[in-house]
Amino acid sequence: MASDTLLARITDYANRPDPYPLYAELREAGPAVRQADGSYLIGTYHEIVALLHDPRMSADPRSRTTPAPYNVTRQPPFLRLDDPEHHRLRNSAMRPFGPPHSPGRVDSMRGEIVQLTKELAEVFQEGRQIDVVDDFAYPLPVTVICRLLGIPHKDEQLFQGWTDILVAAADIGPESDTADREQAADQARQEMGQYLVQLGEQRRGRPTGDMLSDLVNEPDAAVRLSTEDLAINTILLFIAGHETTVNLVTNGVLTLLRQPDQLHRLREDPGLLPRAVEELLRYEPPVHMRERVPLVDIDVAGTTIPGGTSVILALASGSRDPLRFSEPDRFDPTRPDNQHVGFGSGIHLCFGAPVARIEAEAALGALIPHLDTARLLQDPPPYRQNAMLRGPRHLPIQL
Amino acid sequence: MPGDLSDGRIVIVGASLAGLRAAETLREQGFTGSLTMVGDEPRAPYDRPPLSKQVLLGKAPADTTALPMRRDPDADWRLGVAATGVDPLEKRVMLADGESLPYDRLLIATGTRARPWPNRDEGSLDGVFTLRTSDEAGRLAERLDAGPERVLVIGAGFTGSEIASACRERGIEVTVAERGPAPLVGALGGTLAKLAAAMQRNHGVDLRTGVTVTALRGDGNGRFTGADLSDGSRVDADVCVVALGAVRNVEWLAESGLAAGPRGIACDAGCRAFNMYGIVTDDVFVAGDVSRFPHPLFGYQMLSLEHWGNAVEQAEVAAHNMVSPGPLRRPHLAVPTFWSTQFGLNIKSVGVPTYSDHVVIAQGSLEARRLAVVYGYQGRVTAAVTVDMAKSLDYYKHLIETAAPFPPPPGAADRAIAADVTIPSDVPDPSGLSHGPTVALTGYLPDRRLTVVQPTR
Numbered sequence: 001m002a003s004d005t006l007l008a009r010i011t012d013y014a015n016r017p018d019p020y021p022l023y024a025e026l027r028e029a030g031p032a033v034r035q036a037d038g039s040y041l042i043g044t045y046h047e048i049v050a051l052l053h054d055p056r057m058s059a060d061p062r063s064r065t066t067p068a069p070y071n072v073t074r075q076p077p078f079l080r081l082d083d084p085e086h087h088r089l090r091n092s093a094m095r096p097f098g099p100p101h102s103p104g105r106v107d108s109m110r111g112e113i114v115q116l117t118k119e120l121a122e123v124f125q126e127g128r129q130i131d132v133v134d135d136f137a138y139p140l141p142v143t144v145i146c147r148l149l150g151i152p153h154k155d156e157q158l159f160q161g162w163t164d165i166l167v168a169a170a171d172i173g174p175e176s177d178t179a180d181r182e183q184a185a186d187q188a189r190q191e192m193g194q195y196l197v198q199l200g201e202q203r204r205g206r207p208t209g210d211m212l213s214d215l216v217n218e219p220d221a222a223v224r225l226s227t228e229d230l231a232i233n234t235i236l237l238f239i240a241g242h243e244t245t246v247n248l249v250t251n252g253v254l255t256l257l258r259q260p261d262q263l264h265r266l267r268e269d270p271g272l273l274p275r276a277v278e279e280l281l282r283y284e285p286p287v288h289m290r291e292r293v294p295l296v297d298i299d300v301a302g303t304t305i306p307g308g309t310s311v312i313l314a315l316a317s318g319s320r321d322p323l324r325f326s327e328p329d330r331f332d333p334t335r336p337d338n339q340h341v342g343f344g345s346g347i348h349l350c351f352g353a354p355v356a357r358i359e360a361e362a363a364l365g366a367l368i369p370h371l372d373t374a375r376l377l378q379d380p381p382p383y384r385q386n387a388m389l390r391g392p393r394h395l396p397i398q399l
Numbered sequence: 400m401p402g403d404l405s406d407g408r409i410v411i412v413g414a415s416l417a418g419l420r421a422a423e424t425l426r427e428q429g430f431t432g433s434l435t436m437v438g439d440e441p442r443a444p445y446d447r448p449p450l451s452k453q454v455l456l457g458k459a460p461a462d463t464t465a466l467p468m469r470r471d472p473d474a475d476w477r478l479g480v481a482a483t484g485v486d487p488l489e490k491r492v493m494l495a496d497g498e499s500l501p502y503d504r505l506l507i508a509t510g511t512r513a514r515p516w517p518n519r520d521e522g523s524l525d526g527v528f529t530l531r532t533s534d535e536a537g538r539l540a541e542r543l544d545a546g547p548e549r550v551l552v553i554g555a556g557f558t559g560s561e562i563a564s565a566c567r568e569r570g571i572e573v574t575v576a577e578r579g580p581a582p583l584v585g586a587l588g589g590t591l592a593k594l595a596a597a598m599q600r601n602h603g604v605d606l607r608t609g610v611t612v613t614a615l616r617g618d619g620n621g622r623f624t625g626a627d628l629s630d631g632s633r634v635d636a637d638v639c640v641v642a643l644g645a646v647r648n649v650e651w652l653a654e655s656g657l658a659a660g661p662r663g664i665a666c667d668a669g670c671r672a673f674n675m676y677g678i679v680t681d682d683v684f685v686a687g688d689v690s691r692f693p694h695p696l697f698g699y700q701m702l703s704l705e706h707w708g709n710a711v712e713q714a715e716v717a718a719h720n721m722v723s724p725g726p727l728r729r730p731h732l733a734v735p736t737f738w739s740t741q742f743g744l745n746i747k748s749v750g751v752p753t754y755s756d757h758v759v760i761a762q763g764s765l766e767a768r769r770l771a772v773v774y775g776y777q778g779r780v781t782a783a784v785t786v787d788m789a790k791s792l793d794y795y796k797h798l799i800e801t802a803a804p805f806p807p808p809p810g811a812a813d814r815a816i817a818a819d820v821t822i823p824s825d826v827p828d829p830s831g832l833s834h835g836p837t838v839a840l841t842g843y844l845p846d847r848r849l850t851v852v853q854p855t856r
Contacts, residue, residue: 053793055762055771055811082812084767296810307810347790 003029004036007312010289011387017380019288019390020329023317032303037067039310040300043317045324045341047300051313052346056295058082059348063293065308072182075228077236083347089233090351092223096214098354105211106354113144113358117366124370124399129377132395136367137249141242141359148355149238150203150210151196158195162188163239167386192238193231200230211237237351245356247286247391249363252277254395255284255331256368257376262331267368276333277360281319281342283331288316289388290344315341316390374399404722406432410492410500411474412482413508413648414438416446417687417710421506422472424718434474435500437492441479442533448707450536451558452740455565457544461537482509485655487674487683503682504721507652507664507672508714510688511645511705516553521615526623527639530558542638547571551626551636553612554833555582557739559642560595564741567602574605574634576612576626579832587748587784589825590758591772594765594786598742607632611833615639643833645705647689657683663691663703668730670717686710686717692731696799697754697781706737734796738789744768747789750782750799755824759806760815761795763788770815771795774824775805 001009006029009015010022026033026043033041042048051057059080061070075081078089095101120136130136142156151159169185200216207213212234218224225233256263266272289312296307305311319340320328343350350356377396384393409425411418414436422434438444446464453459477494484493491499513529516522528539543550543566550566552559555577566573579585581592582599599606607628614627625635652659657680658673659665664685665673670692672683685692687710691701712733720728738747755774761783763770771791774782780803783795798807806821 050794050797053791053797055791055794055813056808058812084763084769084813087769087813294810295812296808298810346793349790 003033006033007035007039007041010041010314013383013385013387016383016385016387016390019316019387020320023314023320026314026317027321031301032305034303039067039312040303040305041312041314042300043314043321044301045318045321048313048315048318048341049345051292051300051311052341052344052348054298055083056298057292057311058295059086059290059292061291061293063295063308064310066306067310074186075232077232079236079240079348086347088223089225089229090347092218092225092229093215093233093237093351095218095223096211097351102214106358109144109148109355110358110362112147113140114362114366116140116143117362121366121370124367126373126399128399130397130399132253132397133246133250133392134394137246137253137363137395140249140363141245144245144355144359145238145241148211148241149234150208150212151199151238155195159192159238162192163243166192166235166239167243167389189235192235196234196238197227197231200234241352241355243389244286245359247389248277248280248356248360250392250395251284251286252280252360252364253367253371253397254376254381254392255280256364256371257374257397258379259331262333263368263371266333266364267372270365270368272333273361273365274357275335275338276364277357278338278340278342279331279333279335280360282325282335282338282340283319285316285319285340285342286389286391287342287344288390289314290348315344370399404724405429407503408433408435408501409504409506409721410435410437410502411506411508412437412492413506413510413687413689414440414444414476414478415508415510415687415710416444416466416707417508417510417714418506419444419466419468419472419714420711421508421686421714421718421721422474423469424715425722426470426472428719428722430722432503434472435477435502436472436474437477437480437482437494437500439479439481439495440532440534443476443478445533447531450533451530451561452565454536454540455543455562456568457540461533461540464533481651483651485652485657485683487656487680490682504684505682506684506686506717506721507689508685508687508710509648509651510710511647513641514643514646516615516641516643518615521617522641523621524615524617524623524639525621526637527615527641529641530562531645539638539640543569543571547637549574549634549636550638550640551576551612551634552640552642553626554642554644555579555595555599555606555608556585556642556644556832557583557741559640559833560599561739561741562640562642563599563604564602567604567742572603572605574607574636575599576607576610576628576634577833578609578611579827580608582606582608584825584827585753585829585832587746587752587772588755588758588774590760590765590822591746591784591786592825594768598744598768602742605634607634645688647703649689662701663689665691665701668693668695668732669720669728670713670731671720684717684721686713694751695732696734696802697751700754702735702751704735704737706735708736709733734799736792736796745787745789746784747792748782748784749792749796750774750780752782752784752824753826754781755826757805757821758824759818759821761807761818762791762811762813762815764815773798773805773807775821778805779803780805780807 031044031047064070078086165184165188169181203213204216292311343353374397381392381395444466449464454461481495493499513531549572552563552575560582563573563575582595584592611629612626616625618624647663649659666685670684671679672685688705691703693699694702713731716731736749752774755776757775761771761773769787771785780798
């Protein structure tokens with residue numbers, strides 16, 4: 001088939017269970033593969049990494065003119081902004097989260113995350129049927145991100161509804177109902193933002209030890225977020241802080257149940273878990289594609305991509321590039337030199353990666369002892385619509 | 400014969416970063432013979448970058464910076480005993496305790512030591528320090544813990560500037576004396592040196608440039624009390640740190656017949672040492688700070704780099720080549736990188752900034768204290784230095800590797816207003832600085848044919 005239909009085929013829901021042959025076709029046709037609508041698709045490791053580090057590549061959708069200009073004038077969160085604005089906001093958000101200002105935050109959550117996974121794993125009893133997504137992989141990161149930000153447990157349902165709408169709107173694909181989705185997303189974004197700003201107001205002067213408290217009580221006025229920035233970017237932290245982790249954990253269980261020898265190996269040697277998580281991020285990553293837009297005409301391996309053109313970086317394809325990884329289609333928890341792009345790279349490198357790593361490690365650590373006799377009830381399982389944030393909607397297993 | 404290379408006797412002289420990484424790599428690559436590690440310090444290999452940072456800040460004791468081992472090198476460790484010579488004909492390394500070690504292949508990774516204060520009596524005053532080893536860092540940290548009135552730092556290279564930064568962070572008054580026009584100017588050139596000077600002064604450093612220290616003064620009981628400067632002024636201080644750069648540990652090779660001198664030991668791109676006639680050896684290898692090696696990206700000049708990253712990368716290449724037959728050997732072509740943290744800034748460099756004639760501020764701004772400066776030589780990109788913008792470095796590294804035209808192409812997201820305005824890189828002659836260069840270009844221009852051999856004794 002023509003290579004200019006690759007993006008359409010990759011986003012086609014029928015190919016959700018296994019997009020990897022399409023990625024191989026993409027790398028073969030590449031490195032830069034023009035699509036029928038004028039956008040470009042890139043799936044080779046070295047080109048992806050180079051573009052992720054290239055300051056001429058904008059993450060801001062408002063830079064785009066081809067195939068369709070992005071008409072929304074609303075300010076995006078820092079995930080989709082360029083420096084220096086991106087740096088200012090990410091820096092402010094990082095202060096209550098990681099080093100140098102909060103070096104102990106993430107590590108101090110390890111104990112409670114392990115405890116949480118143990119509690120959630122209690123339903124994994126011999127003879128039962130479980131949906132790994134609804135019963136385990138979803139509740140875990142939602143609870144963690146709510147605790148991290150300081151959102152009361154009782155309001156988690158509320159957030160789940162908003163999140164579903166926003167994630168659907170952020171997908172890429174040839175569907176035509178984008179206007180409706182955008183409108184619904186606007187509504188959800190407003191409600192969620194208002195909620196978070198109000199919660200922040202309650203914490204102003206009365207901090208409760210969470211990130212939201214720290215953000216509103218930041219003593220340095222120069223880095224304190226405005227109300228608007230607070231709303232936009234805490235929504236980002238909430239969504240990015242759990243959506244992807246659900247997929248990471250679910251993909252992990254799916255991969256191990258498909259490869260019992262590896263499951264056995266990890267059961268025997270739990271010390272391999274951190275490396276298994278890295279391999280999972282390479283082999284079955286939660287984030288398959290990211291969009292960038294060159295601000296000027298750029299050259300990618302001999303192809304000139306005009307400024308303003310949508311460029312889709314297929315990270316999941318890059319992490320399976322045989323020019324970078326030997327036997328890329330093999331899941332190997334002991335793989336040396338595993339510099340995958342599961343968390344991206346460059347200035348937008350995953351903000352929450354340290355939490356995701358702990359969550360995935362704890363989750364798989366808690367589940368593996370229960371998976372010995374488990375089998376998949378549906379393989380492939382039903383997938384979520386989203387091609388960019390790819391993962392099963394349900395993962396029914398028999399214990 | 401490949402079979403022989405994985406066996407035999409390998410001696411590594413120098414048990415620090417380069418020596419350890421080489422030893423690990425030898426085992427990783429299947430070397431099963433005997434491996435002996437010789438180090439003049441009694442300690443197991445340790446990491447030095449924290450010594451001028453976390454250790455001086457009191458965040459980590461000096462004896463806690465041991466280097467993690469990636470695998471057990473299964474070596475015979477001869478620590479606390481210096482090597483005193485090499486007999487390349489007999490293939491033996493002589494040790495200070497009188498023993499001599501036979502080898503089939505030798506790796507020299509003896510690194511550098513701190514350049515001492517030239518006046519021995521003044522340099523031995525109580526309160527005068529240099530900073531290179533763990534012990535030195537421990538003693539200096541202890542003195543800083545005691546809360547001195549003022550610290551005098553002589554030399555504003557990276558080490559001197561990091562020491563001054565640590566002092567200020569601890570609230571200790573500090574004077575920095577530098578013979579050159581600004582801190583870091585020898586490594587980074589004029590533009591960033593101005594920023595470095597402003598950062599020092601903003602953080603309360605009493606920065607004196609264009610001066611030399613002419614004498615260190617004691618109180619008559621052997622205690623340091625202050626120093627005289629060339630401008631006629633006097634600095635009263637109770638601690639003095641001499642940060643005049645590094646001296647390469649090559650004296651022990653004076654009679655080895657190897658091409659060893661003040662700039663290091665010359666080797667080829669495969670880390671094989673040259674002898675004094677410029678003939679390459681095949682059983683003596685060099686890695687780390689003590690080496691000088693040709694680099695194609697920088698006109699094949701012989702580079703000597705005092706960089707953590709170079710020690711690791713060169714050691715890995717040297718080790719690989721020590722156990723590989725000719726056609727499978729690799730060149731050491733890594734693009735130099737280094738970093739420094741001082742006065743709240745993260746400074747990172749890629750390429751060789753001193754190999755430049757012009758610079759341009761490509762991203763960010765001096766005012767924001769966040770920028771990327773790109774260096775060019777004769778119209779191509781040769782280096783980049785970022786301040787609090789380290790994630791941009793890989794892009795510039797790619798430009799260096801591909802000899803991209805200078806100035807770099809337009810279109811960067813946070814492009815500086817003056818991104819087209821190239822200015823002279825303003826790298827001074829290192830002989831006019833207090834601090835020695837951490838990167839030395841040691842090649843010769845074709846119009847200078849004469850080299851003079853000066854025996855060291």
